[in-house]
Amino acid sequence: MTRMVTQVRPPQRDELDASVRIGALVPLTRPGWVEAGRHLLAGLELGVRDVNGAGGIGGAGGVGGRPLELVVRDTAADPQRAAEAVDELARLGVAAVAGEYHSVVARAVAARADALGVPFLCSSAVLDALTEEPTEQVARIAPAQSHGWRTYADFLVGAGHRHIAVVTQPSVYWASGTRILREHLAPRGGSVVELDAGALSPAAVCDALVDSRATALLLLVGHPEPAVPIVRSVRRDERLAALLIGAPAGQPEFAEWAALLGADGAAVPFLRYLPERLGPLGARVETALRERLSAAPSFVAFEGYDTIAVLAEALRTGEPWPRVAVEGTRGRIAFSRPPGTGVWQWAWPPVQVVDRDPTAPDRFRVLHTG
Structure with missing residues (x-):
């Protein structure tokens, strides 16, 4: 049976006083790649800060919208731990799950999110076969391997x-x-x-x-x-x-x-996965990420920021993945189905x-x- 295209559900009238929760999965302890996880989380957090500073979801001019809230879980590069985190986040009522760096972990997250009907936007994992079967629940901004x-x-x-x-x-x-x-x-x-x-x-x-x-x-x-x-x-x-x-x-x-x-x-x-030169948005985000990390930001930090930009647009519009388009730090992000991928994919981020x-x-x- 073919599923309908999943939408990241926008705020409802009776929810306007509550935050919009996004589940964030990142490797923060070993054997996960901790430095990659730290950069990914910095980008996610900065993205949330900027969305909330601009009025949140459904607001404008800094007022009137619902704030985004990250609910962070450490995957430690463990697929089973990550799948259990998806279960927990679904019980908490997150609007979507985002993040992850390790491909084997992202596969487990994608499978569990698909089974539960929770949208998952993969930030950094590149394995082509992110899902066993084509799914409407999962999208990715990292390029396929x-x-x-x-x-x-x-x-x-x-x-x-x-x-x-x-x-x-x-x-x-x-x-x-x-x-x-x-x-x-x-x-x-x-x-x-x-x-x-x-x-x-x-x-x-x-x-x-x-x-x-x-x-x-x-x-x-x-x-x-x-x-x-x-x-x-x-x-x-x-x-x-x-x-x-x-x-x-x-x-x-x-x-x-x-x-x-x-x-x-x-x-x-x-x-x-960076362009040779960043545009105005990318340059501003680079400066802010450098301050947050006390170091030069990696491309993984930009992937984290772009993840939130995409999710914020999906929440504002209520559109399914193939109709979401947004200007990111590394170019305009939109989704399609390249051959050989079973998820909605940004094709393609810049590659160096x-x-x-x-x-x-x-x-x-x-x-x-x-």
Whole structure:
């Protein structure tokens, strides 16, 4: 049976004195990626502050509307914990659930939200198969993994790297990334060799790389373990001086990477979902996020802010996902159904391949755009 397109329900007359609750799911404790969760939450919170400062939902000029309220739950990268949080948030009567960074967690959230009929706007998880079946409940502003990782593969080919090694851990996300790379490189005469991070020590990874004909190693592993020890080992192996290290999942985006690796963490290309230049809204939000985080905001923080902008528009208008359109920090956001995705998708956010400048690791260099 085909479901009707879900609407994020606007405020009703008898509810005008109450806040509009949004469930926010973020990884705030390990084994979740805590720094990513902190940036995502900062963007969500700033978005709520700005909506409420502009009058809330249904108001104008700073008065008359219902304020937004975030109800935050820590997923800790645990799918079961996240699904239970969706149950709790549904009982609390949230208008929608938003957020999440880890793809395997977002899949669990999407499945539970769909089953309960609660709209879910995914902020940062990119796995193509976010749901088992097409759904009207779920939308996403992060790009699908296949879109971003194909852009990354184009960068590799353009830089002369067709024979790639990936050091990986068991995960549907890493397996999906490996498949995307292999399928995109094979028609161009490329190949992908898989190295098991669970079976190989960092030194053994180096030995395997020497034996392969790979010119680049991609880190499809967790951060900081085992990514940081692997990078250190490769950087110190003179046999691999010409090898490119890459991290398409974005590990080098965050300050912890630079703090742990220093110069060793520079010149490691990764995917970032920002335009080359921010517009007026993006520039204003960047300044506010920098103050809130006491650090340069990552693209994940902008995803959090844009999530609230979309939800606020959906709440104001009562329109279903495919009719919601809003100006975000990184461009105009609207939703469609690209082939291969079962959710309503912003197609597409801007995509960059960037790295940290070896001469100034706090500065990023744009290497490729897609």
